[in-house]
Amino acid sequence: MDMTLMLTIDCADPPRLVAFWSEALGYVPEPPPGGHATWREYWAAMGVPDEELPAGAGDVPESIVDPEGRGPRVWFQKVPELKTIKNRIHLDLKVGGGRDVPLAVRTQLVTAKVERLVEAGATVVRVTDAPDMGHYAVQLQDPEGNEFDVV
Structure with missing residues (x-):
């Protein structure tokens, strides 16, 4: 059985999070299929x-x-309610290169990201x-308060 993964993020302002998470993940806004000018035109x-x-x-x-086609599609679903509690799932953006990279270098890579x-609109939490322990990480919130880590 073939399976693909799509991550859906509930939010109040999809265009704002499209811009933010495109920057965070190195992704691009998904163009509408079939040469349509907008997704609305495609759906119609x-x-x-x-x-x-x-x-x-x-x-x-x-x-x-993901412009390279490796990562999952991320859809930002507009919902009426605001986020009020901590996420039950979060993303870790692994930019440091792992434990084979010296801690000082990992710290620089994480700090730069x-x-x-x-x-781009994130807030540092911790x-x-x-x-x-050879560990450096930063917990952030995206513009709508969703938590994620950069390690």
């Missing part, structure tokens, strides 16, 4: 009734994809600097 061509689509849905990309993500 597929027969989805206009009344089933919320205002603005599909007018701008609401999903991102965190700085770019803060510029820094875990445990040189005695």
Whole structure:
């Protein structure tokens, strides 16, 4: 059985998170299929009734994809409620190269990525600097408060 994985993230502002997570993951906004100008146009061509689509849905990309085709598609699903509690699942962005890379180098790589993500709208929650354990990581929140780690 073939299986693919798509990650769905509930949010209030899909275009904002498309921009942020494209930067965070090195992904690109997913273009509409079949030469359609927008996803809304594509859905209309597929027969989805206009009344089933919320205002603005599909007018701008609401999903991102790995340009190399290796990682999962990420779809940002607009929902009315705001995030109110800690995530039950989170992403770890592994940018440090793993334990074979010297801790000082990993720390520099993580710090550089965190700085770019803060510029893109992330908020630093906590820094875990445990040189005695050979570990350095930073917990952040995306623009809507979803937690993730950079290690």
